[in-house]
Amino acid sequence: MALALARYLVRAQRRATPFGLFSGVATLRFDTVAAVVPAGQSAIRVRPDASWLASLIARLEVEPDVRRRLPVQANNLALVNGPRIVVARRPHASARTESTSVRSTAAVRLAVSLARSPLPWAELLDAVAAAFPGFPRASADTMVAGLVDHGVLISALRPPSTCTDPIRHVLDTLDAAFDGDPEGQRALRVELRSLHGRLGGTRPASATYLRGLADRMRSVAPANQPLAVDLQLADQVALPEQVAAEIAASVEVLRRLTPDPAGRPEWRVYRARFVDRYGMTAVVPLARLVDPLVGLGVPEHFGALGNAPAAPLSGRDERLLAMAQQAVIDGVREVVLDDAAVEWLAGAGRVIGPVSPHVDVSAEVRAVSLEALTQGRFTVALTGMGRSAMATSGRFLDGLPYADRELMCREFARLPVAVDGAMPVQLSFPPRKLHSQNVLSSRQVLPWLVSLAEHRPVAENVIGLDDLGVTAGRDRLVLVSMSRRRVVEPTVAHAAAVHTMPLLGRFLLELPRATDARLKPFDWGAASCLPFRPALRYGRVLLAAARWRVDPAALPGADASDGEWLTAWEALRTRLRLPAWVQVGNGDQRLRLRLDQSMDRALLRAHLDASAGPVTVVDAASPKDFGWLSGRAHEIVVPVASTVAPAAAPAAVTARGAWPPPAPPEPIMPGASGLLSASVAVDPSTMELVLARELPALFADWPEPPLWWFVRMRRPTPQLRLRLHTDDYGDAAVRVGRWVGGLRQQRLAGDWSLDTYQPESGRYGCGTALAAAEKLFAADSTAALAQLVALPESGINRQALTALSMVDLTASMLGSRTDGCEWLVARPEQTGQAPVQRDVLRQAVTLDPSELPEPIQHAWRERSRAAARYVAELSAVAGPLTPASVLASLMHLHVVRALGPDEDAEQLTYRLARHVALAAVRRRVRAKGASR
Numbered sequence: 055m056a057l058a059l060a061r062y063l064v065r066a067q068r069r070a071t072p073f074g075l076f077s078g079v080a081t082l083r084f085d086t087v088a089a090v091v092p093a094g095q096s097a098i099r100v101r102p103d104a105s106w107l108a109s110l111i112a113r114l115e116v117e118p119d120v121r122r123r124l125p126v127q128a129n130n131l132a133l134v135n136g137p138r139i140v141v142a143r144r145p146h147a148s149a150r151t152e153s154t155s156v157r158s159t160a161a162v163r164l165a166v167s168l169a170r171s172p173l174p175w176a177e178l179l180d181a182v183a184a185a186f187p188g189f190p191r192a193s194a195d196t197m198v199a200g201l202v203d204h205g206v207l208i209s210a211l212r213p214p215s216t217c218t219d220p221i222r223h224v225l226d227t228l229d230a231a232f233d234g235d236p237e238g239q240r241a242l243r244v245e246l247r248s249l250h251g252r253l254g255g256t257r258p259a260s261a262t263y264l265r266g267l268a269d270r271m272r273s274v275a276p277a278n279q280p281l282a283v284d285l286q287l288a289d290q291v292a293l294p295e296q297v298a299a300e301i302a303a304s305v306e307v308l309r310r311l312t313p314d315p316a317g318r319p320e321w322r323v324y325r326a327r328f329v330d331r332y333g334m335t336a337v338v339p340l341a342r343l344v345d346p347l348v349g350l351g352v353p354e355h356f357g358a359l360g361n362a363p364a365a366p367l368s369g370r371d372e373r374l375l376a377m378a379q380q381a382v383i384d385g386v387r388e389v390v391l392d393d394a395a396v397e398w399l400a401g402a403g404r405v406i407g408p409v410s411p412h413v414d415v416s417a418e419v420r421a422v423s424l425e426a427l428t429q430g431r432f433t434v435a436l437t438g439m440g441r442s443a444m445a446t447s448g449r450f451l452d453g454l455p456y457a458d459r460e461l462m463c464r465e466f467a468r469l470p471v472a473v474d475g476a477m478p479v480q481l482s483f484p485p486r487k488l489h490s491q492n493v494l495s496s497r498q499v500l501p502w503l504v505s506l507a508e509h510r511p512v513a514e515n516v517i518g519l520d521d522l523g524v525t526a527g528r529d530r531l532v533l534v535s536m537s538r539r540r541v542v543e544p545t546v547a548h549a550a551a552v553h554t555m556p557l558l559g560r561f562l563l564e565l566p567r568a569t570d571a572r573l574k575p576f577d578w579g580a581a582s583c584l585p586f587r588p589a590l591r592y593g594r595v596l597l598a599a600a601r602w603r604v605d606p607a608a609l610p611g612a613d614a615s616d617g618e619w620l621t622a623w624e625a626l627r628t629r630l631r632l633p634a635w636v637q638v639g640n641g642d643q644r645l646r647l648r649l650d651q652s653m654d655r656a657l658l659r660a661h662l663d664a665s666a667g668p669v670t671v672v673d674a675a676s677p678k679d680f681g682w683l684s685g686r687a688h689e690i691v692v693p694v695a696s697t698v699a700p701a702a703a704p705a706a707v708t709a710r711g712a713w714p715p716p717a718p719p720e721p722i723m724p725g726a727s728g729l730l731s732a733s734v735a736v737d738p739s740t741m742e743l744v745l746a747r748e749l750p751a752l753f754a755d756w757p758e759p760p761l762w763w764f765v766r767m768r769r770p771t772p773q774l775r776l777r778l779h780t781d782d783y784g785d786a787a788v789r790v791g792r793w794v795g796g797l798r799q800q801r802l803a804g805d806w807s808l809d810t811y812q813p814e815s816g817r818y819g820c821g822t823a824l825a826a827a828e829k830l831f832a833a834d835s836t837a838a839l840a841q842l843v844a845l846p847e848s849g850i851n852r853q854a855l856t857a858l859s860m861v862d863l864t865a866s867m868l869g870s871r872t873d874g875c876e877w878l879v880a881r882p883e884q885t886g887q888a889p890v891q892r893d894v895l896r897q898a899v900t901l902d903p904s905e906l907p908e909p910i911q912h913a914w915r916e917r918s919r920a921a922a923r924y925v926a927e928l929s930a931v932a933g934p935l936t937p938a939s940v941l942a943s944l945m946h947l948h949v950v951r952a953l954g955p956d957e958d959a960e961q962l963t964y965r966l967a968r969h970v971a972l973a974a975v976r977r978r979v980r981a982k983g984a985s986r
Contacts (some may be wrong), residue, residue: 057656057657057660059658060653060656061518061645063862064645064646064654064657065645066620067687068645068646068687069352069642069644069645069646070687070688070689071642073253073817074283074284074285075098075283075285075812075914077285077348077687078096078284078285078286078287079284079285079286079287079450079453079454079764080286080287080288080289080290080291080293081291081454081455081458082291082293082690082691082692083291083292083293084292084293084294084295084297084298085292085293085294085295086294086295086428087292087294087428088248088292088293088294088421088424088427089290089291089292089424089430090288090289090290090291090292090682090683090684091289091290091291092288092290093288093289093290094288095288096285096286096287096288097285097288098264098283098284098285098286099283099284099285099452099453100252100264100281100282100283100289101220101253101268101281101282101283101284101492102220102221102249102253102271102280102281102282103277103279103280103281103282103487103489103492103493104282104488104489104490104492105277105278105279105280105488106271106272106275106277106279106280106281107213107220107221107224107275107491108146108147108488109275109276109277110207110274111146111211111212111224113275114211114224114239114242114733115199115203115209115211117198117239119194119238119239120228120231120238120239121175121199121202121209121878122175122176122179122969123175123176123231123232123238124174124175124209124210124227124231125172125173125174125175125209125210125509126169126172126174126175126178126198126201126202126207126208126209126210126212126509127169127170127171127173127174127207127208127210127509127510128166128167128169128206128207128208129141129145129170129172129205129206129207129208129507130505130506130507130518130519131506131507131508131556131558132166132205132206134158136157136158137157138156138157138158139155139156139157139158139162139206140153140154140155141153141154141155141204141205141206142556142557143205143486143507143556144204144205145205145208145212145483145484145489145507145508146204146205146212146401146484146488146491147214154204155204156200156201156204156206156904159193160186161182161185161186161189161197162197162206163200164181164182164185164186165178165181165197165198165201165207166201166206166207168181169207171511171512172509172701173385173514175198175209175949178198179191179194179195179198181197182194182197183475185422205507205570208507208508208509208513209509210227210509211223211224211227211228212484212508212509214482214505214508214509214510215482215483215484215485215491215494215495215496215508216480216495216496216497216498216503217495218452218495218496218497218662219250220248220495221249221250221253222244224246225243225246225247225250225624227242227729228242228243231980233924236933239705242274245270245274246274249267249270249271249274252267253267259534259884262391264281264283267281268280268281270527280557284450284453284493286453286454291683292601293307293419293427293690294427294430294432296432296594297419297432297434298526298692300434300593300594300595301417301434301595301694301797302694303458303593303595303784304321304415304434304436304592304593304595304597305415305573305694307391307396307592307595307597308439308573308574308575308597309406309409309571309573310396310397310400310406311396311399311400311576312571312572312573312574312577312598313368313572313577313579314571314572315400315404315405315406315571315572316405316406316407316569316571317407317567317568317569317570317571317572318353318355318568318572319365320353320354320355321353321565321568321569322568322569323353323354324350324353324354324531325526325530325531325568325569327350328343328350328524328531329526331350331812331814332526332718332814332815332816332817333526333814333815333816333817333818333943334525334526334704334705334706334816334817334903335525335705335706335709335715335802335816335817335933335934335935335937335939336525336526336706336715336718336815336816336817337524337525337534337536337706337714337715337717338523338524338525338584338717338718338816339520339522339523339525339536339717339955340519340522340523340524340533340717341519341520342717343524344558344561348720352513352557352561353413353561353564353568356557356560356561361642364767367580368579368580369401370399370400370579371400371579371580371581373398373399373578374399374578374580374581375581375584377389377399377588378578378581378584378586378587378588380584381586381588386632387588387589387600387673388589388590388591388600389588389589390589390590390591390592391590391591391592391717392599394852396592398454402960406571407529407570407571408472408529408530408569408571408572408698408701409566409570409571409696409698410472410570410573410696411469411470411471411472411543411695412442412443412469412576412693412694412696412698413439413440413441413442413443413445413573413693413694414439414440414442414443414444414445414446414691414692414694415438415439415440415448415691415692415694416436416437416438416439416440416446416690416691417434417435417437417689417690417692417940418434418435418437418675418679418680418688418689418690419432419433419434419435419680419682419683419688419690420433420434420435420675420679420680421431421433421679421681421682421770421818422678422679422681423680423681423682424449424486424682426681426682427682429681430594432594432682433591433594433595433596433679434440434594434595434596435595435596435599435675436575436576436595436596436597436598436670437575437689438574438575438689439573439574440549440691441545441546441549441563442469442545442546443466443469443566443693443694443695444466444469444496444499444547444693445546445547445548445549445766446547446549446691447462447593447691447693448466448496448497448499448546448547448548448549449493449494449495449547449548449549449834451463451483451496451497451499451547452497462499463497463499465693466499466500466547467499467500467501469540469693470695470696470700471543471700472530472543472566472570472700472701473530473532473541473543473566473700473701473702473703473704474699474700474701474702474703475528475540475541475703476532476540476541476543476566476700476703477502477517477538477540477541477543478500478501478502478543478545478734479500479502479517479537479540479542479544480499480500480502480503480504480544480545480547481501481503481504481511481544481545481546481559481562481563482504482505482506482508483505483506483507483508483555483556483559484496484507484508484555485550485554485555486554486555486556487554488745490550490554493548493549494548494550495548496547496548496907497547498547499547499749500545500547500622501515501517502515502517502542503515503516503517504516504517504519504522504542504562506519506556506558506559506892507556517535517542519558521535521537521538522534522535522542522562522564523534523536523714525704525706525707526704526706527702527703527704528701528702528704529569529701530566530568530569530570530701531565531568531569532566532703532704533562533565533566534704534706534707536587536714539713539714540707541703541704541707541708544563544566545563545568546563546977547647551652563968575598576590576597576598578598578981583603584603585602586600586601586602586603586630587600587601587602588600589673592773599637599673599674600633600672600673601670601671601672601673602630602632602670602671603668603669603670603671604626604630604662604668604669604670604671605667605668605669606662606663606665606667606668606669606782608622608626609622609623609626609659609662610622611663612663615801618853619659620655623655623820624658625650627649632649632671633673633674634648634649634650634676635648635649635673635674635676636649636658636659636671636672636673636674636698637671637672637673637674638658638669638670638671638672639661645657645661646674646675646687647674648676654926654974692901703743703767705934705939706934709933709934710932710933710934711931711932711933713931715933715934716815716820716821718776718813718815718816719813719815719820721811721812721813721825722810722811722812722813723810724808724809724810725783725784725787725808727783727851728779728780728781728783729777729778729779729780729811730776730777730778730779730780730783730786730787730790730808731776731777731808731809731810731811732775732776732777732787732790732794732806732807732808732809733767733773733774733775733776733806733807733809734773734774734775734776734794734797734803734804734806735771735772735773735803735804735805735806736772736773736774736797736802736803736804737772738768738772738954740802741766741772741774741954742842742927743802744774744797744802745764745774745838745839745842746802746839746842748793748796748797748802749764749839750839751793752789752790752793756789760778760779760780760786761778761779761829761832762776762777762778762779762832762835763776763777763778763828763832763834763835764776764777764835764949764951765947766951766954767955768954768955769955774803775809776790777811778829779828784946785894787808790806791806793807804806805923817940817943818935818940818943819927819928819931819933819935819940820931821931822927822930822931823924823927823928823930823931823933823935825927826920826923826924826926826927827924827940829920829923829924830917830920830921830923830924830944831947832920833916833919833920834915834917834920834944834948834951835951836913837859837910837913837914837916837917837948838859838948838951838952839913840907840909840910840912840913841855841856841859841910841913841952842952844906844907844909844910846861848906848907850897850901850906851893851894851897851898852952853894853898853953853959853963853966854894854897854898854901854964854966855901855906855910855952856948856952856953856963856966857898857963857964857966857967857969857970858898858901858903858970859908859914859948859952860875860945860948860949860963860964860967861874861878861940861967861970861971861974862876862903862914862917863917863921863941863944863945863948864878864945864967864971865918866914866918866921866922867921867924867925867937867938867940867941867944868937868938868941869925871876871974872974872978875970875971875972875974875975876969876971877971877976878967878968878970878972879968879971879972879975880970889964890895890962890966890969894966895966895969898966898967898969898970899969899973901971911970925937928940945964945967946960949963949964
């Protein structure tokens with residue numbers, strides 16, 4: 055008990071976590087002079103606790119005379135899973151059940167379908183009864199009540215997370231339900247109106263008043279703690295504009311020093327998978343994309359349990375380890391960084407992703423007095439960073455004075471976006487834990503909404519999940535509103551941790567910034583394991599405080615006497631050179647302790663004894679450091695917006711053609727059509743033997759050879775992927791199986807399988823365009839085989855020949871060799887590690903295509919005809935795909951067919967093709983000059 059009281063005392067005096075009466079909120083402005091002006095008495099804002107509200111609503115939903123008048127709406131996160139409809143988390147439920155489900159009967163499916171938009175309970179019963187005459191109305195009522203109880207349907211009594219006056223919401227719903235019936239639930243409505251008058255707003259704090267109000271609320275609905283309280287401070291605080299400038303500069307430094315300069319690796323992998331399957335112009339319906347059975351599911355880290363596997367040691371890690379070790383050698387507790395040091399830590403040549411459009415920064419301001427603060431003698435110690443400019447302050451807006459609140463709402467609505475023309479969207483959902491609703495409700499501040507698992511009437515500014523699709527931009531994935539043909543950028547107006555969000559909510563929130571340079575408090579990476587890490591300062595900003603790892607095993611155990619423990623602790627403190635003030639704990643569970651006080655040492659000992667491993671002890675500010683604020687602990691929250699111009703909208707949104715583009719076609723399952731897709735395990739060392747000698751033999755004895763093409767694959771295992779069109783799938787499968795059997799006898803192949811085929815409509819087009827593209831794939835495969843067969847006797851370097859083939863393919867797609875060469879020259883040169891050998895370059899530039907072996911020339915002519923037909927189909931469709939836009943993918947496929955999947959070889963061959971094009975352009979320019 056004594057330790058618990060001590061913790062409360064320390065939190066009340068030394069922690070700035072605005073919740074309850076321990077700390078309060080006030081607006082902050084920047085000016086030329088620092089000032090703290092008391093402007094009256096602090097006041098409390100009282101709200102109903104989420105658990106009390108849930109108890110009240112649950113009571114009303116089981117009242118027959120109430121529920122039959124309520125509108126209900128289907129939960130848009132409920133999923134059909136075989137014979138059941140599953141709700142992963144029941145919205146607004148106090149139970150800890152992970153998921154719940156109901157049988158997916160015909161009547162249930164009808165009810166859910168009819169309630170896609172709000173529908174009165176009674177009308178829903180009428181519709182179910184009319185559709186199933188043998189189904190008693192009482193049974194239908196029980197069914198609908200069960201759907202509400204399981205969260206499959208959501209009643210209008212449940213306020214959305216953008217509602218900051220929930221009792222008003224419940225009253226309005228009841229008034230609408232009993233319109234024309236003033237006696238309906240009259241006593242309850244009168245009592246709720248009385249309570250509503252005593253809740254909300256602000257008033258001076260009074261324990262007696264709060265206890266009496268809590269007792270009245272318990273008489274309406276049971277709850278252990280029916281009240282949630284926030285404290286509004288009356289102080290008017292101004293900080294020098296220098297503080298804002300330092301914070302803005304620190305955000306840029308943290309962007310340069312981030313360990314994830316191009317976003318989380320898992321999201322980069324996810325984007326690569328997206329582009330690989332769907333291409334750059336497809337718009338994939340959201341529900342289909344996140345379905346792991348038919349789409350890509352969600353990124354890998356969404357399902358990670360515990361810590362991710364350790365990443366290999368990076369150059370950044372090595373530099374941080376060296377810097378920390380140097381600080382120990384020099385005996386310093388703080389390292390001061392300048393721009394050169396920041397550049398060195400970041401590393402040369404790092405590719406940094408896009409800039410996040412806005413964040414918020416939490417910090418302590420340390421100065422001994424207001425005068426010192428005004429004169430620039432201060433330190434800004436960073437304590438946190440929110441994912442958006444309104445992440446931390448959003449939930450406090452309703453507790454601010456009207457003028458301040460309206461000013462902040464206007465500024466939030468004007469925040470920049472990442473993609474030009476994007477719609478700023480506020481994401482609204484009930485958190486996974488009911489109690490979290492107390493801190494995760496925030497008013498609507500953005501013009502558009504996406505609502506998850508909420509009862510929300512249909513409105514023009516509400517974007518439905520079925521209206522959302524995902525497409526690829528140049529360096530990111532973007533959400534798109536299909537009906538509006540605009541990019542959508544969701545964010546939240548609160549600081550919800552990802553584990554409190556629905557899985558789909560997290561996906562929508564992370565996706566728009568997934569490949570941005572990841573902004574977060576300074577991350578020591580692999581150096582986090584060190585027993586000591588120095589403080590890092592940039593200008594007047596403390597990017598990271600000094601910290602020590604203290605192992606409880608180095609101290610006497612819990613059964614040791616206080617004297618024994620204290621003696622050991624003082625010796626350890628002296629050896630580690632710990633300061634007088636430290637901080638332990640994580641997130642909002644931090645304790646700031648004074649090591650010279652016995653009570654604080656007792657708290658530290660309890661914290662160490664309860665820890666399973668080493669504890670991080672962080673250097674902390676003393677009350678003197680907060681002298682400018684009379685020694686009070688605090689955090690300031692500053693929104694920071696980017697001045698970088700937004701990225702261009704993706705091609706799928708801006709390109710010509712009908713909208714929305716066709717959804718990607720369904721995968722073609724083995725045996726479901728006339729397209730056979732087979733994967734044959736072939737070692738890279740024998741791949742070309744199989745292609746040049748054995749593959750032609752597969753089709754030699756067919757009555758009529760099918761249309762076929764191939765691709766060499768390296769991942770997940772080396773294999774030859776073969777695809778063909780046939781009128782007799784079974785016969786084709788038998789022929790391929792016998793062929794693979796012959797290869798196995800020669801030890802040229804291993805296992806094989808018939809695969810699902812994913813048509814790449816987003817990359818090459820749909821319908822007749824995709825059919826023409828597949829004929830081009832076949833012609834290109836034939837050309838690649840002709841090149842392989844001719845190589846041994848031709849004396850031509852394989853990469854030089856492939857480069858010439860790429861130039862020919864470019865010319866075929868763009869209509870002429872002149873246009874093809876100019877396109878290659880205009881594209882940026884790819885950088886590669888290996889230099890281009892002079893003799894290979896000379897051969898590539900001087901080779902005359904008309905002198906190549908006849909089989910190669912013939913194959914190239916056939917490919918040119920196939921390319922012309924494909925170009926005609928693309929032009930007829932008039933969609934976002936053009937001959938130039940698909941060329942890079944076609945060239946990549948040709949290199950993979952001719953040389954195999956080798957990124958270095960591909961870059962080198964592309965550079966050779968560009969040199970061939972440059973030589974051709976120069977010859978043409980010289981010829982024109984001579985003719986004049």
